[in-house]
Amino acid sequence: MDILQKERKLKELQSKIEELDNVELIKKIKEEIESYKNEAMSNLTAWDRVLLARHQSRPTALEYIKYMFDEFIELHGDRLYRDDKSIVGGIGTINGINVTIIAQQKGKTLEENLERNFAMPHPEGYRKALRLMKQAEKFRRPIITLIDTPGAYPGLEAEERGQGEAIARNLMEMAGFTVPVIAIVIGEGGSGGALALGVANKVLMLENSIYSILSPEGYATILWKDATLASKAAGVMKLTSFDLEEYGIIDRIIKEPLGGAHYNREETFKNTKRAILEELTELVKLQPFELREARIDKYRNYGFFQRFNYDNLGGVKR
Amino acid sequence: MNLSNLANALNQRKKQKQKFKVTRKRNYTDKSIDVPKGLYEQCPCCKETVNMKQTLENKFVCKHCGEHFKVRAIDRINLTVDPGTFVEKGLGYITLNPLFNEGYEEKINAYKEKTNIDEAYIYGYGELNGNPCVIGVMDSYFLMGSMGSVVGEKVTRSFEYAIYKKLPIIIFTASGGARMQEGIFSLMQMAKTSAAVLRHSDLGLLYISVLTHPTTGGVTASFASLGDIIFAEPNALIGFAGPRVIEQTINQTLPEGFQRAEFLEEKGFVDRVIPRSELKLTLSRVLRIHRRYN
Numbered sequence: 158m159d160i161l162q163k164e165r166k167l168k169e170l171q172s173k174i175e176e177l178d179n180v181e182l183i184k185k186i187k188e189e190i191e192s193y194k195n196e197a198m199s200n201l202t203a204w205d206r207v208l209l210a211r212h213q214s215r216p217t218a219l220e221y222i223k224y225m226f227d228e229f230i231e232l233h234g235d236r237l238y239r240d241d242k243s244i245v246g247g248i249g250t251i252n253g254i255n256v257t258i259i260a261q262q263k264g265k266t267l268e269e270n271l272e273r274n275f276a277m278p279h280p281e282g283y284r285k286a287l288r289l290m291k292q293a294e295k296f297r298r299p300i301i302t303l304i305d306t307p308g309a310y311p312g313l314e315a316e317e318r319g320q321g322e323a324i325a326r327n328l329m330e331m332a333g334f335t336v337p338v339i340a341i342v343i344g345e346g347g348s349g350g351a352l353a354l355g356v357a358n359k360v361l362m363l364e365n366s367i368y369s370i371l372s373p374e375g376y377a378t379i380l381w382k383d384a385t386l387a388s389k390a391a392g393v394m395k396l397t398s399f400d401l402e403e404y405g406i407i408d409r410i411i412k413e414p415l416g417g418a419h420y421n422r423e424e425t426f427k428n429t430k431r432a433i434l435e436e437l438t439e440l441v442k443l444q445p446f447e448l449r450e451a452r453i454d455k456y457r458n459y460g461f462f463q464r465f466n467y468d469n470l471g472g473v474k475r
Numbered sequence: 476m477n478l479s480n481l482a483n484a485l486n487q488r489k490k491q492k493q494k495f496k497v498t499r500k501r502n503y504t505d506k507s508i509d510v511p512k513g514l515y516e517q518c519p520c521c522k523e524t525v526n527m528k529q530t531l532e533n534k535f536v537c538k539h540c541g542e543h544f545k546v547r548a549i550d551r552i553n554l555t556v557d558p559g560t561f562v563e564k565g566l567g568y569i570t571l572n573p574l575f576n577e578g579y580e581e582k583i584n585a586y587k588e589k590t591n592i593d594e595a596y597i598y599g600y601g602e603l604n605g606n607p608c609v610i611g612v613m614d615s616y617f618l619m620g621s622m623g624s625v626v627g628e629k630v631t632r633s634f635e636y637a638i639y640k641k642l643p644i645i646i647f648t649a650s651g652g653a654r655m656q657e658g659i660f661s662l663m664q665m666a667k668t669s670a671a672v673l674r675h676s677d678l679g680l681l682y683i684s685v686l687t688h689p690t691t692g693g694v695t696a697s698f699a700s701l702g703d704i705i706f707a708e709p710n711a712l713i714g715f716a717g718p719r720v721i722e723q724t725i726n727q728t729l730p731e732g733f734q735r736a737e738f739l740e741e742k743g744f745v746d747r748v749i750p751r752s753e754l755k756l757t758l759s760r761v762l763r764i765h766r767r768y769n
């Protein structure tokens with residue numbers, strides 16, 4: 158039974174209580190539900206977390222922005238082609254600190270999702286993000302990015318306008334900024350489309366968010382030729398926040414309330430805000446060139462391999 | 476003796492010294508180009524029977540239709556650098572299995588045997604018509620040329636070597652993208668290699684990226700698209716998403732020539748499409764124009 162089925166069962170039980178009128182019985186059943194909930198929601202599999210990360214009522218980026226920032230002014234367009242609504246960008250303040258905010262925005266309803274293209278950006282989205290981040294560099298504002306995307310949009314027009322180039326450019330330019338950059342994965346961190354906003358001094362992840370090279374479905378299709386093995390794929394892909402922290406890919410996990418972020422939005426936002434502020438106060442102590450070098454060095458060291466010292470073959474020794 | 480003459484003379488001397496150093500070390504030109512099994516094979520493009528020996532002499536290009544066949548990394552180096560000048564760097568890397576993927580090690584070992592290289596990327600020092608540079612080549616015969624930790628590390632090292640030697644770098648890309656078997660580590664190689672390009676670029680050094688068939692996924696979305704100058708071989712498939720994924724997404728067949736080198740040139744993402752026969756000359760001319768005398 159996965160997390161969504163458990164959720165449905167809990168809802169069923171809760172709706173049944175309302176039909177009762179015996180106070181004693183209601184109290185007893187409520188306690189039972191609570192203990193069931195505790196048990197059901199505390200031992201999550203990787204697949205459960207995938208489902209939570211994609212959950213219908215999971216808070217989206219704009220909700221985070223509305224709660225966490227004192228003010229936010231959205232800015233549109235990449236100045237080259239058009240405004241991509243799957244990426245929201247703008248300026249604002251968090252506890253009085255001026256920042257630039259870039260976020261991938263999912264929709265709540267089908268209509269919203271069509272407008273936001275299911276948070277799958279086109280090249281112009283990444284170019285808008287880059288434009289705003291370059292402004293942040295100019296005006297010495299820290300950059301905060303919220304990541305929540307299944308991936309960059311794999312469409313005909315996206316290719317025509319250079320999806321690969323747009324992502325590559327972001328990766329390179331983000332590495333070189335001399336202002337603090339904090340990236341937070343709030344839902345799905347899908348592949349290069351997520352990384353294109355994720356080259357940061359500190360990468361944070363919500364507890365039940367995921368970050369991976371491709372979707373578990375895609376992984377199962379490519380390696381096992383069977384998309385139905387997605388839940389098994391999620392288990393081996395190491396895409397949960399805990400796995401990634403262990404591997405040193407992310408710096409910090411932000412705690413979510415029991416059952417996922419949507420059970421207590423305010424608590425989630427509060428935790429996230431606290432984490433951002435703590436990281437920010439550390440980062441602003443660093444000199445501009447230190448911020449840049451630290452970021453490049455951080456990414457320089459990612460990799461999982463071994464090396465022999467081949468003296469006799471004339472390779473470069475370091 | 477004026478200043479530029481002096482610089483020329485110094486450079487000549489430096490080159491001679493380098494050449495002396497280089498020829499003592501292992502080089503690939505002693506090896507014969509490995510001929511495919513059959514002497515006569517059918518061209519996948521025009522379906523004509525082609526003499527493979529002639530094709531090799533023609534730089535792996537079909538005599539009938541001009542189709543550019545895929546080239547192994549070692550052959551590419553033979554086609555590109557001056558004989559006797561190539562010195563391979565960055566040897567001795569061992570691919571590991573971070574996700575404990577079943578059968579991954581065996582697969583890697585099988586490819587090692589088959590392709591005679593350690594991983595899908597080799598690099599080193601080389602000269603093109605006398606112009607020194609660092610040259611890196613991806614090999615699409617090695618697990619689709621996919622970029623895992625070792626490929627990402629070696630690409631990064633090749634840029635660092637170019638920085639250390641203050642040399643321009645040329646990279647021939649041929650890759651299916653990031654290597655799924657290594658999961659998130661492969662993804663991180665995109666950021667790592669892009670940052671390496673930045674450091675090289677910061678020093679005012681030249682990076683030429685040559686996109687060959689096929690260059691897709693995480694490689695297109697990182698160092699391949701970041702060259703100061705980007706060349707491509709005719710009819711090479713270049714893109715971020717694979718054609719099949721796009722067809723599934725938009726639910727229609729793609730137009731003829733979509734994501735091919737000529738298409739990218741038309742859309743403005745490639746500086747020039749250059750046939751293989753003229754590639755070396757063009758590269759060496761570009762290197763010469765970027766030569767620095769200080």
Ligand SMILES: [Zn+2]
Pocket residue numbers: 518519520521522523537538539540541542
């Ligand atoms: Zn042919």
